[in-house]
Amino acid sequence: MSKIIAPGAVLGILGSGQLGRMFALAAKRMGYRVHTYSPDRDTPTGQVADKEVQAPYEDLDALAAFSKEVDVVSFEFENVPSLASECAARYVPVRPRGEVLHIIQNRLREKTFISSRGFPLAPFHPVRSEAELEAAVAAIGVPAVLKTAGFGYDGKGQVVIRRPQEARAAWQQLGEVEAVLEGFVDFKSELSVVAARGLDGEFAHYGVIENLHSNHILDLSIPDAPIEPRLRQEAIDIARGLMEALDVVGVLCVEMFLTQDDRLLVNELAPRPHNSGHYTFDACLTDQFEQQVRAICGLPLGATDQQRPAVMANLLGDLWEQGEPNWAAALADPQVKLHLYGKAEPRPGRKMGHLVAFGSDREDARQRALAARAALLKR
Ligand code: AMP
Numbered sequence: 001m002s003k004i005i006a007p008g009a010v011l012g013i014l015g016s017g018q019l020g021r022m023f024a025l026a027a028k029r030m031g032y033r034v035h036t037y038s039p040d041r042d043t044p045t046g047q048v049a050d051k052e053v054q055a056p057y058e059d060l061d062a063l064a065a066f067s068k069e070v071d072v073v074s075f076e077f078e079n080v081p082s083l084a085s086e087c088a089a090r091y092v093p094v095r096p097r098g099e100v101l102h103i104i105q106n107r108l109r110e111k112t113f114i115s116s117r118g119f120p121l122a123p124f125h126p127v128r129s130e131a132e133l134e135a136a137v138a139a140i141g142v143p144a145v146l147k148t149a150g151f152g153y154d155g156k157g158q159v160v161i162r163r164p165q166e167a168r169a170a171w172q173q174l175g176e177v178e179a180v181l182e183g184f185v186d187f188k189s190e191l192s193v194v195a196a197r198g199l200d201g202e203f204a205h206y207g208v209i210e211n212l213h214s215n216h217i218l219d220l221s222i223p224d225a226p227i228e229p230r231l232r233q234e235a236i237d238i239a240r241g242l243m244e245a246l247d248v249v250g251v252l253c254v255e256m257f258l259t260q261d262d263r264l265l266v267n268e269l270a271p272r273p274h275n276s277g278h279y280t281f282d283a284c285l286t287d288q289f290e291q292q293v294r295a296i297c298g299l300p301l302g303a304t305d306q307q308r309p310a311v312m313a314n315l316l317g318d319l320w321e322q323g324e325p326n327w328a329a330a331l332a333d334p335q336v337k338l339h340l341y342g343k344a345e346p347r348p349g350r351k352m353g354h355l356v357a358f359g360s361d362r363e364d365a366r367q368r369a370l371a372a373r374a375a376l377l378k379r
Pocket of ligand 1: 122145156182183184185186190213216255267268
């Protein structure tokens, strides 16, 4: 049997945002201690962790010192340099392993890996020069989406090309860096599967979640997407297959498109708990953060049963534009739960928190989530 990292041990997390914060809350509930490492201080994770280390991800001495004080390292932010996870791995287990990070943090490597293992994707071509972009546009056709290969999230680093003549401007807009051109998907809906995989290969998932975006940022997540059972099973099989192919220990989210003709296409992977799984914190027997703790500690995974219909609505910094939101008005509905991440500066587009609303069914929960969020602006 694999060695268990028992409660009382110290869990190290690279990154210090809200995902680390909720991971730390779940870990501390189970009696673990948590250290967080990032270049920032007074962070969402640092505010609830036992220790907050502030140092650059490139500072291998600081990383070595951090790793020596913890029993396992995981991450909540995948754009940590590969060298950082390699450095940590000299001292303690890193879960998921650094190779997973390495593949996922570059769209070209990620898509090449996904397609090489036979999973469905929109057509894509690597782009390393303007000439390659022109050839890719000719091969894929328009509309198409040009995405930088590295460090993109929430629609950052991408531009839609609607006519071949726009290729040059798009190439310049993204800064003439390595990129991927991808066919534009006329999707019916955007879906995600959040799943966990234990040290011994045990697998658990939260079904298929429907995601609605606004300005490329996740807006609402509605579990139990209304899709055919065949597609639901296929989506879960894709998540399981990818986790096995990558040998992930921890939590992984697969974001997918459902096309107008009912095909599932993988969009991207996140090797950690995901915004679309935040509702699990309130709504499921075992939430995605506790699963991450259990998986990286070599413990059995928990049951994922959802207690009641629930919907998650993100709270972005824009809600602060007219002053402090009206918390009491949002919480006037007793079926609503509030999560705030402890961020001091509410910039537009910045994820400051989320609401989870429960209801008698999906639609009731959705209405309550939207009404509670609208109530935040009541004066
Ligand atoms: P990403 O950062 O790749 O997850 O993209 C952010 C959002 O942009 C997605 O959630 C989609 O709404 C949209 N998007 C990305 N790629 C495509 C595509 N190939 N076709 C259509 N929409 C896309």
